[in-house]
Amino acid sequence: MVYTGVANLLVGTLLAMLLVREFAASGFVSRSRLGFRSIGRTVVAVLIGGGLGFALFALQQPPTTDPVVVANVFAQVLPVSIAEIVICWVVVGGSLEALLRHRGLNRYLATGSALVVSSVLFGVYHFAHSPPFNTVEMVVLLTVVGVGTGLIYFVGRSFYGALAFHNFMALIGVVSSLEEDGQIGSYQQPLPPLLATALVAVLVMVGIERLFVRDTYEEEPGDHRV
Known part of the structure; x- marks a missing residue:
């Protein structure tokens, strides 16, 4: 809970989104x-991203598809996923793409880069995680997941469509790890602390981006400015 609160909510979401606000x-x-x-x-993006993510999750034949277990694990990893998307894709990816576009690089090359x-x-930041997520093989696999x-x-x-997809991808590894460690049984009933933490993380994220992240101009439909 301390790690979730400090690392993900404070640093990965609040502080990172203040930088996004400045962008x-x-x-x-x-x-x-x-x-x-x-x-x-x-809403449409979340339905598409979440649907695709769940389909891939189910196709990989996870140890369990118990709705309660899935909901608990989904809630557990959600604050982490929010921070990962904000830092890796919004702050780093979004700013790099904008910088390359400002420097005159072709839009497709900028986005691809x-x-x-x-x-x-x-992928690389998982070297700082605990086993089994800090191995070279896992880092390579997670980099591929990151491409998706x-x-x-x-x-x-x-952002939210990518988040829905990404969080379902995270379920695969976490559920498998819980099964291997014999801890899956403790997730077979609703866990209010996990659900509450996930709710707070979502409310913080939505509140910041809706209330504080503002453009200097009103973008019109079809506007392709950086």
Whole structure:
């Protein structure tokens, strides 16, 4: 709980989003290019990203698909996923793409470069995790997963769509790890602390981006400015 509160909510979400706020307020990059879209587009993106993520989760035949276990683990990893998307894709990927566009690089090359850097960063940072997520094989695998998340983020331009997909991808490793450690049984009933922490993380994220991340101009439909 301390790690979740300090590392993910404070550093990975609050402080990182303050930087995102400056990106948008300065006109460096618009909030829509950073994946923060209208409510309607966000709902559609979440349904698509979440549906695709769940399908891939189910196809890999996880140790359990018990709805209670899945809900608990989904809630457990959600604050971490929010921080990962904000730092790797919004702050690093979004700013790199905008910088390359400002320097005159072709839009597709700029986006592709940002996608690669974000995905590699996501994979490499797992060396700081505990086993089994800090091995070379796992880092390579997670980099590939990062490419999938990045495609949804950069192509769909939706933070929340990428988050829904990414969190389901995280379930696969965590559920398997719990099964191997014999801890899956403790997740077979609702765990209020996990659910409450996830809810707080979502409310903090939505509150910051809706209330404080503002463009210096009102972007019109079809506007392709950086």
